[in-house]
Amino acid sequence: MTTEQLPGDPPVLTRAARLDRLPFTREHRRLVVGSGVGWALDAMDVGLISFVMAALAVQWSLSPTELSWIGSIGFVGMALGATLGGLLADRIGRRQVFAVTLLVFGLATGAAALAWSVTALLVFRFLIGLGLGAELPVASTLVSEFAPAALRGRLVVALEAFWAVGWLLAALIGYLVVPRGDAGWRWAFALGALPALYAVVVRRGLPESVRFLEARGRVPEAEAAVRRFEASAGVAPVPSPTAEPVPAPGPGALWAAGTRRRTAALWGVWFSINFAYYGAFIWLPTLLVANGFSLVRSFGFTLLITLAQLPGYAAAALLIERWGRRLTLAVFLLGSAAGAALFAGAGGEAAVLVTGMVLSFFNLGAWGALYAVTPEVYPTPLRATGAGAAAGFGRIASIAAPLCVPPLLDAGGTGLVFGTFAAFFVLGAVATTGLPELRGRVLEETTAVHGPT
Numbered sequence: 001m002t003t004e005q006l007p008g009d010p011p012v013l014t015r016a017a018r019l020d021r022l023p024f025t026r027e028h029r030r031l032v033v034g035s036g037v038g039w040a041l042d043a044m045d046v047g048l049i050s051f052v053m054a055a056l057a058v059q060w061s062l063s064p065t066e067l068s069w070i071g072s073i074g075f076v077g078m079a080l081g082a083t084l085g086g087l088l089a090d091r092i093g094r095r096q097v098f099a100v101t102l103l104v105f106g107l108a109t110g111a112a113a114l115a116w117s118v119t120a121l122l123v124f125r126f127l128i129g130l131g132l133g134a135e136l137p138v139a140s141t142l143v144s145e146f147a148p149a150a151l152r153g154r155l156v157v158a159l160e161a162f163w164a165v166g167w168l169l170a171a172l173i174g175y176l177v178v179p180r181g182d183a184g185w186r187w188a189f190a191l192g193a194l195p196a197l198y199a200v201v202v203r204r205g206l207p208e209s210v211r212f213l214e215a216r217g218r219v220p221e222a223e224a225a226v227r228r229f230e231a232s233a234g235v236a237p238v239p240s241p242t243a244e245p246v247p248a249p250g251p252g253a254l255w256a257a258g259t260r261r262r263t264a265a266l267w268g269v270w271f272s273i274n275f276a277y278y279g280a281f282i283w284l285p286t287l288l289v290a291n292g293f294s295l296v297r298s299f300g301f302t303l304l305i306t307l308a309q310l311p312g313y314a315a316a317a318l319l320i321e322r323w324g325r326r327l328t329l330a331v332f333l334l335g336s337a338a339g340a341a342l343f344a345g346a347g348g349e350a351a352v353l354v355t356g357m358v359l360s361f362f363n364l365g366a367w368g369a370l371y372a373v374t375p376e377v378y379p380t381p382l383r384a385t386g387a388g389a390a391a392g393f394g395r396i397a398s399i400a401a402p403l404c405v406p407p408l409l410d411a412g413g414t415g416l417v418f419g420t421f422a423a424f425f426v427l428g429a430v431a432t433t434g435l436p437e438l439r440g441r442v443l444e445e446t447t448a449v450h451g452p453t
Contacts, residue, residue, distance in 0.1 A: 043166025051174030077129025085134025086388015105131025106196030265434025272428030
């Protein structure tokens with residue numbers, strides 16, 4: 001049903017089109033920064049475990065298997081959380097799920113500071129992962145659905161860049177707090193409880209997705225959200241057609257004719273990048289200590305390697321609207337493969353540092369491109385479900401990778417470990433050939449159920 005257009009009337013645009021015609025405004029900045037702070041706190045929590053593992057290996061005399069499970073159990077929760085979070089976000093809203101997940105993993109992180117045994121820590125890490133896994137695909141979906149078409153990829157990469165900020169915070173806490181005593185790791189977890197407080201800010205300050213509100217028949221709320229962004233840009237509102245509610249399809253729609261190829265490709269990229277990234281960076285401080293670095297020096301090197309993530313994101317944000325999503329993602333995955341291969345053969349402190357920074361630069365640029373393309377692949381009623389399912393499938397690799405490191409080390413040392421990661425990056429680059437190229441097109445055009453273009 002649409003509004004009848006009469007001679008002399010102002011033009012009629014859908015609310016989505018009214019958002020797409022806007023320039024970048026302070027409301028866009030508020031949305032990206034507001035979502036990005038939550039994203040950074042998420043990254044801080046994920047990053048902290050790598051430093052805690054290195055400390056607990058000494059304090060609790062943990063075996064490699066126990067360390068592997070501490071590294072992996074959070075990703076079990078993330079796999080479940082990503083899938084459930086996406087389904088819920090398509091039913092109750094992006095903002096609601098975002099706020100709840102921040103609360104869950106913030107409280108669970110604070111509780112982890114009180115862990116009295118490996119078993120207790122595993123339980124808390126699972127609960128942390130449950131919240132973390134649900135938050136990431138929902139936040140990127142929310143930003144993607146408000147961003148103008150010409151800037152959408154760049155804004156989602158900017159959101160993903162907050163991951164580097166959070167990981168840097170984790171590296172600073174790891175460097176400055178964790179080594180300061182036997183309780184250092186507990187204080188690190190206590191600082192990780194900040195997301196519970198930030199959840200209140202998210203619930204009160206961020207807008208709900210206009211596309212979601214229309215799909216659920218909440219038209220007055222959708223109109224109010226659009227006018228908020230139009231007022232920020234100084235643009236007069238125009239009439240919009242009446243939006244009919246659209247029921248959220250089940251997850252089986254991801255494998256329907258016309259979507260199954262892009263789903264398979266997307267899941268392939270998510271699996272590959274998760275395996276290589278988390279296998280490398282969760283174990284990095286511990287591997288450096290095992291290769292003769294002191295705990296403090298290992299953390300210092302990890303901090304410097306993490307700094308290379310920021311220019312990686314900046315490069316991806318620049319290129320994603322010039323080269324397109326698919327090419328940018330493939331190039332950064334191949335660059336990650338090269339960085340991992342070089343790290344595998346690195347000898348000496350300078351080589352370890354430089355090759356680690358190359359890996360960090362390309363790897364996090366690839367993550368930015370992946371988060372930009374993921375919400376674009378599916379239509380609005382299926383968008384968060386599809387993004388959450390892809391992230392959930394990728395988390396299976398996050399679970400497996402830390403568990404695979406000890407046997408790979410036994411079989412061939414650090415060279416075999418990072419050579420394996422390089423191979424997974426190459427597989428991810430190959431999988432990008434099945435993704436659609438969506439640069440500069442509005443979401444309603446890009447998500448019609450077709451094969452990849």
